[in-house]
Amino acid sequence: MQTDIAALLSNTAPILPVIKVEKAEHILPIANALAEGGIKGLEITLRTTAGIKAIELVKKAGLDVVLSAGTVTRPEHVDALADIGVDFAVTPGLTPDVLERAQRKGVQLLPGIATPSEVMTGLAYDLRFFKLFPASIVGGIGMLKALGGPFPDLKFCPTGGLNLENFRDYLSLPNVFCIGGSWMMAFQGGEPDTSEITRLAAEATGLLG
Numbered sequence: 001m002q003t004d005i006a007a008l009l010s011n012t013a014p015i016l017p018v019i020k021v022e023k024a025e026h027i028l029p030i031a032n033a034l035a036e037g038g039i040k041g042l043e044i045t046l047r048t049t050a051g052i053k054a055i056e057l058v059k060k061a062g063l064d065v066v067l068s069a070g071t072v073t074r075p076e077h078v079d080a081l082a083d084i085g086v087d088f089a090v091t092p093g094l095t096p097d098v099l100e101r102a103q104r105k106g107v108q109l110l111p112g113i114a115t116p117s118e119v120m121t122g123l124a125y126d127l128r129f130f131k132l133f134p135a136s137i138v139g140g141i142g143m144l145k146a147l148g149g150p151f152p153d154l155k156f157c158p159t160g161g162l163n164l165e166n167f168r169d170y171l172s173l174p175n176v177f178c179i180g181g182s183w184m185m186a187f188q189g190g191e192p193d194t195s196e197i198t199r200l201a202a203e204a205t206g207l208l209g
């Protein structure tokens, strides 16, 4: 049974930063900078080999954050995350091999969908929370409104192409429980620019009602 992912995020801003670290040790300064700007949800992607190690570092540090892994594309990723213990794992798409491994290992999944057929596959696995990806390419606001017709009880986290200018339009939709984006990730000379990350995070959370 999929947990209520919206409830997991209820004590933080409904903004999930999509984080790609080249060095695992960058993650704690990034997480602290985001928290200072009011964002305590993290999606640490497995796009780099540093991703898993970064997730482990956050876990070990015992930060007061909602810890998710992103870009989970293979069953072996799920195995690694089950060992570490994350709040949930985000996938760019929905595949039975990853879903079934996650169910078997007790890892909560927020799977990506881009079509009604993928939503229907998710329904067969009792899923109610999905990521819409890549949101701006597959129809954005119009797509989410359209999905609300046949699937009124489902909730989405649109990600891909969101930014400071448009994220509130997405969050105002009744079937959107959070949004994801990478726009507040700032690096300079290969190092995280923590004051800029805090500024960008605070700029976003400051716009929330």
Ligand code: 3PG
Residues within 6 Å of the ligand: 018, 133, 159, 160, 161, 162, 180, 181, 182, 183
């Ligand atoms: C991703 O998985 O790449 C996220 O959707 C981030 O997209 P963005 O870089 O367009 O915010």
